[in-house]
Amino acid sequence: MSSAEFLVQGFIKAFELIFSLNPYIVSITGVSVRVSGTATLLATLTAIPLAFAISFIHFRGKQALITLVNTGMGLPPVFVGLFVFLMIVPVGPFGFLNIVYTKEAMILAQYILITPIITGISLAAIKAVPKLIIETVYTLGGTEKDAAVATLKEARFGIITAVLAGFGRALAEVGAILIVGGNIAHTGSVGGIGEGLSETRTLTTAITSETSKGEISTSIALGIILISLVLSVNIMANYFQRRD
């Protein structure tokens, strides 16, 4: 088999897997979207209030918090994976939670990874709102709360971009969730490929394991889905950025 034939065969099989809604592939996609979606939701619920607190409230340790956010934006995922793993192993400080190799552990790792990203980008969006907008709120009789709401509205497209960037990052991340999630699928086989339905196996971690097993068409199918998801997120982010 020539290398061209090999690739063409791989792609044909990959599309078959996607369009036949192969249960193994579908379950992996489901886990990816659920884990990253939940992590993004929780990170957003933390990051936006945090960005507002940093922007509007004077408190001690603020500068340290900003430094923490900036550092957090560039954390290597494997480091976060290792850190979370050490916290949640049975002998670790949070061993009692009993979440090693679960979706919860993966959500926790991704939450730690993307909260700083969403906070950092939101902070920049809030900072870009002119001071005169806030003064306009005050001169029209608004309170500090009204000023915060008006700022949120002015910065809305930037904040949506921040959330999408966080989601994109979570979807594409592999190092951390591989360590804490373990890339587990159930035993047995569904749809003639791979193993049983995914437990903690995501698009990215499945690509690593399927490729090393030589299951090229399965990897290609997973890769196509991953890149389509990330691309759609980026197109959305781009759209909101241009609205700004």
Added chain:
Amino acid sequence: MKEMFRIENLSKSFGNKKVLQNINLKIFTGEIFAFMGPSGVGKTTMLRLLNLLEMPTTGKLIFNGNDTAILQKNNVMSRMSMLFQRPAIFNTSVFNNIAYSLVIRRVDKKTIEKKVIDALDLVGLAGCEKQKSLTLSGGEAQRMAFARAIVFKPDVLLLDEPTANLDPANVAKIEEIIRKIRSELGTTIIMASHNIHQVRRIADRVGILLNGELIEVNSKEQIFTHPFDARSYAFINGEFIY
């Protein structure tokens, strides 16, 4: 005449830069008072101090008989509004921009709608309510900001160069509205202007700022015919060299 503001020995510095010094002034309820003076003298700063957007470096600002240093800021601020020299526009419709002060005061929807439509009509922007504010022309944006500042009927209206971007017809329209607001609602109006002719047309009293000091406060008639201070005369007649 009832006092709206009393300014006592007020000065304002930004860092080492002294902008206003030793200002003493009373502004009365229902009058139209204009600050005049060369560019950079501190007219905008003066209005921002009155609006409590800036705090005096030294001295006192008394509002309605109460020292503003100890009053709840929002209670004072919510009774006035300022039209900025370069107005900031909320990135939303013209309607939402004008409705803003009413929405935060929890006025009911029907009333808001009526007031906004009336305000738009007044400034010559009838029918523009659905337009995105950022697409307005410079003069339209200025008039929208004017409508936004007056729609909730503040007790004090602070106008910073209110007609700077407007054509003569719209200047006349805005000046007429200013006069009407004062005569019908008794609003105290304080403005900053370089425009000597405009001040002459609408102000009751004038204060002339020069080198950080209020060199003369006088009725319009006096200032334009027999100013006390030779420098006022020079400024008014455009002889002032700066």
